[in-house]
Amino acid sequence: MTEQIEQVVEVKVRKPSVQDLPGVGAATAEKLESAGYRDLLSVAVATLGELCETTGVSESVARKMVNAARDSMKMGFETGIEVLKKRELVQKISTGSEGFNTLMGGGFETGAITECFGEFGSGKTQIGHILAVNVLASNPDAYAVYIDTENTFRPERIRQLAEGVGINPEDALSRIMVARAHNSDHQMLLTEKVDSLITEQGKNVRLVVVDSLTSHFRAEYIGRGTLAERQQKLNRHMHALAKVASSHNICVYVTNQVMAKPDQFFGDPTASIGGHIVAHASTFRIYLRKGRKGSRVAKLIDAPALPDGECCFEVQGQGLVDRG
Ligand SMILES: Nc1ncnc2c1ncn2[C@@H]1O[C@H](COP(=O)(O)OP(=O)(O)O)[C@@H](O)[C@H]1O
Numbered sequence: 001m002t003e004q005i006e007q008v009v010e011v012k013v014r015k016p017s018v019q020d021l022p023g024v025g026a027a028t029a030e031k032l033e034s035a036g037y038r039d040l041l042s043v044a045v046a047t048l049g050e051l052c053e054t055t056g057v058s059e060s061v062a063r064k065m066v067n068a069a070r071d072s073m074k075m076g077f078e079t080g081i082e083v084l085k086k087r088e089l090v091q092k093i094s095t096g097s098e099g100f101n102t103l104m105g106g107g108f109e110t111g112a113i114t115e116c117f118g119e120f121g122s123g124k125t126q127i128g129h130i131l132a133v134n135v136l137a138s139n140p141d142a143y144a145v146y147i148d149t150e151n152t153f154r155p156e157r158i159r160q161l162a163e164g165v166g167i168n169p170e171d172a173l174s175r176i177m178v179a180r181a182h183n184s185d186h187q188m189l190l191t192e193k194v195d196s197l198i199t200e201q202g203k204n205v206r207l208v209v210v211d212s213l214t215s216h217f218r219a220e221y222i223g224r225g226t227l228a229e230r231q232q233k234l235n236r237h238m239h240a241l242a243k244v245a246s247s248h249n250i251c252v253y254v255t256n257q258v259m260a261k262p263d264q265f266f267g268d269p270t271a272s273i274g275g276h277i278v279a280h281a282s283t284f285r286i287y288l289r290k291g292r293k294g295s296r297v298a299k300l301i302d303a304p305a306l307p308d309g310e311c312c313f314e315v316q317g318q319g320l321v322d323r324g
């Protein structure tokens with residue numbers, strides 16, 4: 001009986017994998033997979049040097065692998081119409097604040113990474129909780145994933161926000177998959193697991209929150225000497241998140257801290273952690289700061305087709321409220 005079930009599953013999920021490439025046996029496939037080459041696209045865009053180094057195959061075998069991977073998939077140009085069709089699948093997750101939604105062109109987009117960076121207490125975590133509740137409220141079978149690195153996810157806050165938007169708090173909590181990431185490796189592994197929540201468990205994940213994106217990286221790689229290594233790893237993490245966003249049309253929301261730049265006297269003397277690596281991989285970037293009388297100011301500083309701008313809101317019990 002068990003055997004039969006396994007066979008059915010096998011047929012259902014079987015899609016071309018790295019094992020199907022010429023010159024790739026079980027051992028090489030394992031090396032590829034443990035080095036992060038889990039699908040044909042990752043091999044198709046790999047450099048020969050990388051492949052030789054990770055698997056120990058010769059350059060000519062590596063070339064055959066890359067060519068076969070490229071042949072097996074449709075890579076290259078698509079028409080503007082095709083891109084437009086994909087854009088039509090994009091959903092916008094409400095922040096609950098009209099001003100904030102307008103700033104973002106309707107809400108936080110699926111299929112993209114949005115980064116909020118700002119100092120402690122600027123509202124980054126609150127936004128993560130609010131997006132989770134709103135995505136669940138907008139779709140009765142949606143799931144949200146929350147990768148928590150600072151132990152700041154609060155189910156009781158979810159309950160309160162769910163009541164604020166009028167959905168069942170227990171139902172909301174049952175559709176949020178929370179994982180505490182203990183270090184940067186664990187955080188990266190959890191990102192990979194999102195894929196299996198969707199493909200193996202069939203969950204309709206629409207939002208992935210990584211709060212905070214950079215705290216472990218910052219704590220683990222201290223000092224100038226390790227900066228290059230940290231940036232490389234962060235780069236891989238951002239790519240994995242970008243892939244989650246685009247291959248499953250998911251909104252990826254990441255939070256980031258700012259660090260003081262004591263050498264800068266003009267403007268805002270802060271910069272986000274991870275520098276251009278994180279900035280580059282994020283489709284939308286928002287700078288959050290505390291405003292007057294408990295308000296928060298969100299400044300959109302990077303977006304593909306939206307004007308830069310600001311909005312002012314306040315975090316309240318039931319969610320975000322506009323402030324003039
Ligand atoms: N239940 C709540 N009701 C009203 N305001 C809240 C509530 N929970 C959090 N806040 C506000 O959010 C702030 C914390 O923001 P947070 O998202 O944790 O900041 P960050 O993640 O940027 O460090 C608090 O200082 C408070 O102003």
Ligand SMILES: [Mg+2]
Pocket residue numbers: 124125126150152211
């Ligand atoms: Mg926080």
